[in-house]
Structure formats: C-alpha cells, structure tokens
Amino acid sequence: MNPRRKKRLTIVTSIIIGLGVVAGLVLYALSQNIDLFYKPSEIYNGKQDTGLKAINGQRLRIGGLVVPGSVHRNSESLKVSFKLADMRMPISFSETDPTVTVSYDGILPDLFREGQGIVANGILVNGNVIEASEVLAKHDENYMPRELLDDATEKPVNSSYSKNLLETTY
Amino acid sequence: MMWKWLHPYANPEISYHFAGKILPWCARLAFVFLAIGITWALLFAPADYQQGDTFRIFYLHVPAAMLSMGIYLGMAIAALSSLVWQLRLADATAAAMAPIGATFTFIALITGAAWGKPMWGTWWIWDARLTSELILLFLYLGVIALHNAFEDKNLAGKAAGILALVGVINLPIIKYSVEWWNTLHQGATVSKLGQPSMTADMFWPFLVCFIGFAFLVTALICLRFRSEILNRNSMRPWVRELVATEEKAHAV
Numbered sequence: 506m507n508p509r510r511k512k513r514l515t516i517v518t519s520i521i522i523g524l525g526v527v528a529g530l531v532l533y534a535l536s537q538n539i540d541l542f543y544k545p546s547e548i549y550n551g552k553q554d555t556g557l558k559a560i561n562g563q564r565l566r567i568g569g570l571v572v573p574g575s576v577h578r579n580s581e582s583l584k585v586s587f588k589l590a591d592m593r594m595p596i597s598f599s600e601t602d603p604t605v606t607v608s609y610d611g612i613l614p615d616l617f618r619e620g621q622g623i624v625a626n627g628i629l630v631n632g633n634v635i636e637a638s639e640v641l642a643k644h645d646e647n648y649m650p651r652e653l654l655d656d657a658t659e660k661p662v663n664s665s666y667s668k669n670l671l672e673t674t675y
Numbered sequence: 676m677m678w679k680w681l682h683p684y685a686n687p688e689i690s691y692h693f694a695g696k697i698l699p700w701c702a703r704l705a706f707v708f709l710a711i712g713i714t715w716a717l718l719f720a721p722a723d724y725q726q727g728d729t730f731r732i733f734y735l736h737v738p739a740a741m742l743s744m745g746i747y748l749g750m751a752i753a754a755l756s757s758l759v760w761q762l763r764l765a766d767a768t769a770a771a772m773a774p775i776g777a778t779f780t781f782i783a784l785i786t787g788a789a790w791g792k793p794m795w796g797t798w799w800i801w802d803a804r805l806t807s808e809l810i811l812l813f814l815y816l817g818v819i820a821l822h823n824a825f826e827d828k829n830l831a832g833k834a835a836g837i838l839a840l841v842g843v844i845n846l847p848i849i850k851y852s853v854e855w856w857n858t859l860h861q862g863a864t865v866s867k868l869g870q871p872s873m874t875a876d877m878f879w880p881f882l883v884c885f886i887g888f889a890f891l892v893t894a895l896i897c898l899r900f901r902s903e904i905l906n907r908n909s910m911r912p913w914v915r916e917l918v919a920t921e922e923k924a925h926a927v
Contacts, residue, residue: 514759521840528844534853541802556692568857614759614796615927616725625857641795650721669927 542568544591545605548633559629566626567635568592572604573619585609591613592622592643607635616642641653686911690764691904694897701894708887717878723877732790733864734881735840740783741866744846746776746892750818751843754836766832767907769839770822771899775892777815784808795859801853805862807845813891827852828907 506514520646532539543552543565551558559565569589576587586608590598617623622645627637683689687803716734723730757765771790786803788798799805818835825831853862871878908914 510759517755517758517840521843525844526843528848532822532848536856541804541859542857544857568859596746614794616794639797639799641800642861643859644726644794644861646735646864646872648723648726648864648877650876651724652721 522637540592542566545589546591546603548605548629549603561629561632563629564627564636565629566624567605567607567637568624569605569623569625570598571617571619571621572598572602575604576619581611583612584608585613589623589625604633606634607637607640608634611638611640613640613644614642683781685762685764687764687767687904687908687911691901694901694904698894698897698901701890701897704850705890705894708883708890710768711886712880712883712885715885718767720877720880721874722767726794729790729793732786734884736786736790737865737881738785739779739786740884741885741889742778742892743776743794744771744849746887746896747778747811747815747839747842747846750776751839754832754839757832758836758840763829763907764904766828766836768896768900769818769832769836769924771903773815773818773822773835773839775895775899777812777819779892780808780812782813784812799861802860803856804849804858807849807852808882809841811846814838818842846857879915 540552543559545567547553548558548559548567567589570592572588572590576585578585586606588604588606590602590604607623607627609625609627617640622643624634624641624643625637626639626641627635629635684693688857713734717731720731720734721726728864730808750769753765753769753772756762757769786806787808791800792798806927818839821835821838825834852858853860864873865881873881905914
C-alpha cells in the first residue's frame with residue numbers, strides 16, 4: 506500500500522476507534538438511564554451495576570413476569586392488581602423470589618396474562634407497590650404454532666416453556 | 676492479484692454495463708423468492724400461539740430491519756474505500772445505497788409500530804432498540820443530505836463518507852441493545868448463533884422472504900448505481916454515445 510493511502514487509512518481507523526471508545530464510555534455512563542425498567546429484585550437491592558435504589562414517590566418503570574395466581578380484579582371497576590417477579594428464562598417462579606405489587610386502573614393489553622412479561626410505568630409507594638399509569642406487555646423472542654401446545658407428546662422447540670405453564674397462561 | 680481482477684471495475688463504463696447485466700437477474704430472483712416467500716408466510720405458515728396472525732408482520736419487519744443495518748454496513752465500507760483509496764465509484768455506490776437503506780429503516784420502524792400497538796399496547800417507546808434504530812434513520816437522512824449538499828461530488832462524497840463511517844458505531848448498539856439493556860423490544864429470534872427461537876415451519880418462509888428482500892435490495896442498488904454513474908459522467912463521450920444510441924432506438 507502506498508504511504509499516502511496508509512496514512513489516510515490510519516487516520517480514518519484511529520478516528521473511528523476513538524469515537525467508538527467515546528461512544529462506549531458515554532453509553533456506559535448512561536447505562537442506568539438507558540435501561541428501560543427496574544427489575545423487581547432491583548427495587549429491593551438497587552440496580553445491578555450501580556446499586557442505585559429507587560425512592561418512594563419516584564416515577565419509574567418496572568418490568569417482570571406476572572406471578573400466577575396473583576392477579577386480583579375489582580368486580581366494580583377496572584382496577585386490577587398483580588405481583589411481578591424477575592424475568593427468568595426458562596420461565597419459572599419460586600416462593601422466595603422478591604416480588605413487587607402493581608396496581609393499575611385501566612385496560613390491560615391483549616397479551617396480559619399470568620406468567621407474561623410486563624412493563625409498567627408508575628410511581629413507587631411504600632417501598633414495593635407501584636401505582637401504574639400504563640401497563641405494556643413485553644413479548645419474548647419465542648414464536649411457535651398453536652398446534653405444538655395441543656400436542657401433548659411433542660415438546661416445544663425451545664423448551665424454555667413448561668407445558669403446564671403454557672396451558673395455565675394461555 | 677485481486678487488484679488486477681478488480682481493476683477494470685474502477686472504470687465507470689465497465690461498471691455501468693456490469694451492473695446492467697446483473698440487474699435483471701437480481702430482479703427476477705427477487706420476484707420469485709418474494710412471491711413464494713410472502714405467499715408462504717402470509718397464507719401457509721402457522722399462526723403464533725399467543726399473537727395469532729399478527730405475528731406475520733415478522734416476515735416483513737425482521738428482513739427490513741436486518742437489511743437496514745446490512746445496507747448501512749455496505750455503505751460504510753464503500754465510504755471507507757472512497758476515503759482511503761479514493762475510488763470515485765465507491766462514492767457513487769454509497770450515494771446509491773443511502774436512500775434504499777433509509778427506506779428499509781423506515782419500513783422496519785413503521786411495521787414495528789404497527790405490531791407494537793396491538794401486542795405491547797403502545798406505538799412507540801423510547802427503549803434502546805427503538806431509539807437506536809431511529810438514530811439509524813437520521814444517519815441515513817444525514818448522509819443523503821450531505822451527498823446532495825455540495826455541487827462538487829467529490830467533496831460531497833467525502834463529507835457524507837465521514838458521517839457514514841462515524842455512524843457505524845450505531846450498528847453494534849442496535850444489534851446488542853436488547854442484550855446490554857432492559858428493553859421492551861424482545862431479543863433476537865433468528866439473527867443469532869444457534870437454533871432460531873421459532874419452529875422450522877415458521878423459519879423457512881422467513882428465510883425465503885429474507886433472500887427475496889436481499890435480491891430486491893441488490894437490484895435496487897444496481898439500478899440507482901447506474902443512474903448515479905450516468906449523472907456523474909454526463910459529460911463523458913461514452914455517456915453521450917449511449918444517450919445518442921438510445922435516442923435513435925426510441926426514434927425508430
């Protein structure tokens with residue numbers, strides 16, 4: 506390669522690498538702001554990386570799985586409350602998981618069901634209750650046909666779901 | 676060795692005719708693959724167990740999003756070879772690719788929003804994946820604007836090329852945003868190592884659609900590349916000759 510081209514290549518690569526490092530540092534510094542939501546365990550223990558804890562009255566988003574059996578609907582109104590636990594793949598719940606209660610007054614998205622990933626936007630009160638003003642469903646990256654569910658002998662391709670859970674949640 | 680083989684393609688006239696030769700083949704393949712792939716995806720692929728038929732937008736959304744990033748990478752490589760090796764044609768290639776990439780980015784954003792409303796419950800959310808893809812659209816628009824901002828095409832190519840190269844940093848951010856941060860957008864289903872997170876009867880139509888869209892993109896790039904070359908060489912004798920023969924052919 507002739508020297509002029511070599512020089513230009515060096516300049517261009519070093520600029521790109523330099524900007525890459527800058528972008529990396531900026532994103533690292535901003536990582537807690539880029540995170541869309543808190544996990545339920547992070548409400549108790551603080552953010553994973555920084556240990557930053559949410560305070561009462563803070564507006565935040567919480568993301569987790571709806572704990573089966575925890576959904577309570579008010580028969581008179583649209584008020585609903587449910588518990589969220591940390592998302593975990595494959596989906597599983599245990600008694601010892603830290604959970605956060607979300608109370609919401611409004612229409613839930615179609616994908617809302619027990620065992621489903623949810624992101625709720627609201628205000629933290631009493632340390633572990635979130636009064637949500639918006640509830641969004643978080644879909645995961647797994648797709649499969651309905652027949653797989655009905656076919657008890659066949660295992661789902663991804664096997665990240667247990668059959669029982671799918672039946673109860675679907 | 677490779678230079679000897681590549682060298683003739685630095686000539687605009689040869690490249691123009693080469694692009695003209697592969698264009699119809701790419702267009703035909705795109706038509707065949709897309710006709711099969713889209714029919715398969717929309718009519719015969721099984722519906723998702725949770726989303727029903729709404730998930731079929733996957734077959735448009737995912738290829739568009741993947742190609743929006745692929746085209747950007749191609750454009751950045753063209754910009755790099757233009758800046759370092761000063762290949763004039765590399766500028767024309769980058770200029771030809773930018774609007775196509777912008778269109779595919781736009782399609783990815785729109786189809787994503789159309790899917791997000793029924794599934795998530797919102798058209799838009801400022802999570803890392805959606806925001807970085809929107810930034811990709813703005814980068815494309817910036818590159819297009821710079822290509823057209825200067826009378827001097829070399830200067831324009833240089834300015835647009837620098838922006839295109841700087842924007843490359845956004846590509847890994849888009850790709851890994853769903854892993855690095857908590858996002859509402861789901862993780863990768865197909866564009867990852869290992870088994871795709873969908874069944875084979877859902878995956879194959881996707882692959883056919885993706886190949887179809889990739890051929891479509893190649894055909895569109897060839898088309899725009901040819902017109903870029905004509906535009907930039909309009910004063911050259913071979914272009915005038917070409918125009919003269921075309922005119923004669925149409926006059927008869």
